[in-house]
Amino acid sequence: MRTQSRPMPFTEEQMKQVFDTNLIDFAVQNGFQIEKGDRHSVHVKNSGGLYLFNHGRGYYCFTTEKKGNIVDFVKDYFGQDFKGAVKMILGCRAYEMTEHYVPPSEKKPKGDLVLPPKDKNFNRTIAYLTGTRGIDKEIVYAMINAGKVYGARTEKSGYSFHNCAFVGYDEAGKPRYCALRAPSADSSFRQDVENSDKTYGFCMEGKSNRVYAFEAPIDAMSHATLCKFHGIDWREDHRVAEGCLSDKALYRYLQHHPEITEIVFCYDNDMDGKLKDGTPHNHGQVQAELSAETFADLGYNTFIQTSKSKDFNLDLLAFREVADHIQPLKLESELER
Template identity: 45%
Template structure:
């Protein structure tokens, strides 16, 4: 009988035992060569900024903006699920039983119904240009291509993705009121059909949202490049289904740059930092490099390229953005230090 593994619940004592395993020993087992990183820390050579703290038995990775204990370390560097990581650290079996798998059949999506268009798109245009800092030319071109319009009822921005026959297949909406965040995908939206800024080269930039893609194109124009030269698409998430579809449509593309979010403050259900955007970028780089593409990662200074653009429009330099991120991180770590008294001084030592 077909089945799936179900994992038993680990007790607080077992989790504590797993997190008591020496991180220094673990790092060496994973092949890292450690050197002095200060009185309280060891630095892993050629790791992109991995530090192991002696007193707190925790790690911090500057490039990925991730930290944690032994369980998090094994999950990250052993590429294991939570249960597998705990089981490995305490050396015990974690499988409880095998239960029957329910057969799943994909439900066919019905046709997508786009929101009614407003008589004019003034509010959506104002929001994208004046609030989000996107170049007017870019917004106008995409509106003329029917990829952006304004919803009649509430004035939301509507972003549309089409299939190869120019039939709408994906639609997301974004609120235009600064004090009222609103995001929604329309019923029957299919994320395998991306929001597209079509280019002419063999290079595509993969972003998470339509506004990120437009912000990225704006940066290209601000730096004197032709924003229509390269392709830019929105994945609508960190899944690569839309990229696979776009590559099928454009076999001439040989280079992929993942311009995904920099979720440096994101946490999972266990309150551990998880930079989901950059983790996905690394994952997709591995996948597509094996397929023969030339791959790279373009990482925003703040959370995403839209946020970078908004601050740039205020006169902030790239150095200012890095400083803003570091100050935000430091404030977050100071808040965490209530539960982790050793980590704050460890981080301050590395900064020094």
């Protein structure tokens, strides 16, 4: 039986235009900022480990260990499917540019941080954090009520993007840092808002003399959720998310919390991490050891708490999966009595 084949949604000429489009040009047109990388690539500012190759035909992210061509890039960082990615690339018309290489941008003095507009509701953010990420609802709503988490909506090139926003404030209550994360397990998009100051991290204030330091806000909230599951008051201890492997936000937080004498470093367990030359390197744990030693020299009691998997959110999801399996068994056992 003969079946009629579907017509291709794009012509051969259009697909040629897509793969002839320089990825660096496309990224710059869509709001990404480029800075100096190495002789083979440029670094995307405020992205962590995202690098675009100088030839404009691909990218690699050391944080997620993902790589690919321009279509893969749009799928990963803009949450598009194949058809949406192709349409977006064709719509930007970067393939018409005669100068394909975008030189690294020079550092400019930072202006004021402007937070992205709030979405009409935060349903996507709440569903992502409580459902996909398994974070306790009380903790998510506490952060929303404190203005530290919200659903953001931005417009770029005629497209609407919905993201989770994580905000850090200064001592006067002014927003100084904002990290965006796509509310989808299928998207790799994460970026700091322009003019963010990483010395002001995402903080969960506590009352004790102990602070936990994390790389990301989701890990801080996941750790708090695990504490709650084990009967520990999650509001008791302080938590600071650095937004990277740096202690700048922790330094600032300690300056304003002299009651803290104990620091627990909870950085990622990058078991599969590698250096640029392919050498195995557990980035998070190496930094945790360095940081613990540095702050011990400053007079703090320092400890390292390592997640069983890559990070505390994956530990939380694994814990929930086991708990969800045990609960029905317990109920079934009680019914048999």
